[in-house]
Amino acid sequence: MTYQKMFTAAAIAALLVAAGCGGGEKKEEAAKEAAPAAGGPVTKVDPATAATITGKVSFAGKAPAKRPILMDAEPDCKGLHATPAYVEEVVANANGTLANVFVYVKAGLEGKNFEPASTPVMLDQQGCIYKPHVIGVRIGQKLSVSNSDPTTHNVHPMPKANREWNQSQPPKGQPIEKEFARPEVMIAVKCNVHPWMRSYIGVVEHPFYAVTGDTGAFEIKGLPPGDYTLEAWHEKFGTAEQKVTLATSATQTVEFSFKGE
Amino acid sequence: MHRGLHRYAVFTACATFCLIIAGALVTSNEAGLAVPDWPLSYGSLTPPWVGNIRYEHGHRMVATFVGMLTIGLVYWLWRREERRWVRRLGFIALGAVIAQGVLGGITVLFLLPTLVSVGHACLAQTFFCITVTLALVTSERWNQPLEGSSPWTLPALTTLSIFLQLAMGAALRHKGFGIIPHLIGAGVVTVMVMATLYRVLSRHSTQRALVQPAAILAVLLVAQLLLGAGSYIVREATRDAAQPLPFMVWTTVAHVATGALTLACSVWLTLVCWLLHRREGQAVPIAA
Numbered sequence: 448m449t450y451q452k453m454f455t456a457a458a459i460a461a462l463l464v465a466a467g468c469g470g471g472e473k474k475e476e477a478a479k480e481a482a483p484a485a486g487g488p489v490t491k492v493d494p495a496t497a498a499t500i501t502g503k504v505s506f507a508g509k510a511p512a513k514r515p516i517l518m519d520a521e522p523d524c525k526g527l528h529a530t531p532a533y534v535e536e537v538v539a540n541a542n543g544t545l546a547n548v549f550v551y552v553k554a555g556l557e558g559k560n561f562e563p564a565s566t567p568v569m570l571d572q573q574g575c576i577y578k579p580h581v582i583g584v585r586i587g588q589k590l591s592v593s594n595s596d597p598t599t600h601n602v603h604p605m606p607k608a609n610r611e612w613n614q615s616q617p618p619k620g621q622p623i624e625k626e627f628a629r630p631e632v633m634i635a636v637k638c639n640v641h642p643w644m645r646s647y648i649g650v651v652e653h654p655f656y657a658v659t660g661d662t663g664a665f666e667i668k669g670l671p672p673g674d675y676t677l678e679a680w681h682e683k684f685g686t687a688e689q690k691v692t693l694a695t696s697a698t699q700t701v702e703f704s705f706k707g708e
Numbered sequence: 709m710h711r712g713l714h715r716y717a718v719f720t721a722c723a724t725f726c727l728i729i730a731g732a733l734v735t736s737n738e739a740g741l742a743v744p745d746w747p748l749s750y751g752s753l754t755p756p757w758v759g760n761i762r763y764e765h766g767h768r769m770v771a772t773f774v775g776m777l778t779i780g781l782v783y784w785l786w787r788r789e790e791r792r793w794v795r796r797l798g799f800i801a802l803g804a805v806i807a808q809g810v811l812g813g814i815t816v817l818f819l820l821p822t823l824v825s826v827g828h829a830c831l832a833q834t835f836f837c838i839t840v841t842l843a844l845v846t847s848e849r850w851n852q853p854l855e856g857s858s859p860w861t862l863p864a865l866t867t868l869s870i871f872l873q874l875a876m877g878a879a880l881r882h883k884g885f886g887i888i889p890h891l892i893g894a895g896v897v898t899v900m901v902m903a904t905l906y907r908v909l910s911r912h913s914t915q916r917a918l919v920q921p922a923a924i925l926a927v928l929l930v931a932q933l934l935l936g937a938g939s940y941i942v943r944e945a946t947r948d949a950a951q952p953l954p955f956m957v958w959t960t961v962a963h964v965a966t967g968a969l970t971l972a973c974s975v976w977l978t979l980v981c982w983l984l985h986r987r988e989g990q991a992v993p994i995a996a
Contacts, residue, residue, distance in 0.1 A: 516950045
């Protein structure tokens, strides 16, 4: 082959690579992942016999120093905060409890199927921070991610058991709606445009979960009587488990405790 | 020799070095997936210039520029260069830069698979070595007669050890390996560079063409070891920070950039040794 021919072939290859790979953003594959087989009829929980778990997540010791977010290079983000913003990794409440703890029934519901969730779970981007920081969603339930900010974000969950995706979202753009096919506690969500942005999603097969807020309390209602394992997950302090036996119509109180420095 | 061609080749090598810095900025700022699509960015050539999009799209723009420079270099070599192997090396450079662009796209579209990301980093160093080689062999100095001889096996092995060390560094950055292989690699490279320096100074101390790259290589090695330790300490100290902090980013980027320079310097020394070896017993420079 002459050099002229070689050069022409290389130039054509370069053009093909440049032109053929266009098309903008990667589209989510049309076919969704097959969800695990539901298997069996829906379990109806009689409200007259349903039990409830209430409790709180207490926090002992000293909370780590708040980690500031540096938004100086991003005026669109910084302008939305009157006071400095901090990472929400450890939010210790004034009453000695801990916020952003995902509490869920880890075991005891095997073989039971429950009514599918009809309303989407909302996750918003406000001031270049995910709100809320921790959420729960059921398998097959819609997760609706919106962007209330005047800047571009990308939404990038990083699961291990589910399919990973990464999608851009323009300022105040249309919500992104997704579902997860497999249980996974927890899935970290990141914005690669603003690397401090992080949230966590707990994906479970049933509706029996809660996330603690500014009182540190949680309540899980409508459980059939039985023996359960309850798990509390925290981003920094890990997990804690408790066994619970629920009698008919009972309300059982459970307290988890995490320790700081 | 065509002086303009040499200057253009040097410029291409310098631009490639800047591209390596741009790539290191992307990784250090955790910006690799800030632009989810490829080859366009947010469906256009001018995406919103915010946050980490600056680093990722900036990297793509520098890469496009280097790609264009490479096409120009190949064309110039094809028209003006007499040595067949140099013209072939130009085509290899073009193939490497195209493959590098495609690998970069795959890393984005497949969400940073470790093997592909490490391959992208290694091919970047390989392409930089090719551009440095083209810059060297198109120089007038390259074609001037040199005296003496030198075996090129040791510097070639040193170059290989540096390349493998850079690959392990890339694997560390992309979470493919832990720190241990990189530390062992640092020890191996230190021994190899010191052995090479000792060989040059003990046997070829009057040959400036060998002493110069060997001395620079040793200086770069010391700087690289200090930067490596520094970047590790800074990274550990800022592990709990909300985001990559500028001091950590620039220390790490300097470590990557100095690694590339160390490799390039070792390639330079190896090429000179190879040239001397080839010319041993010959009175005239290699023409073709």
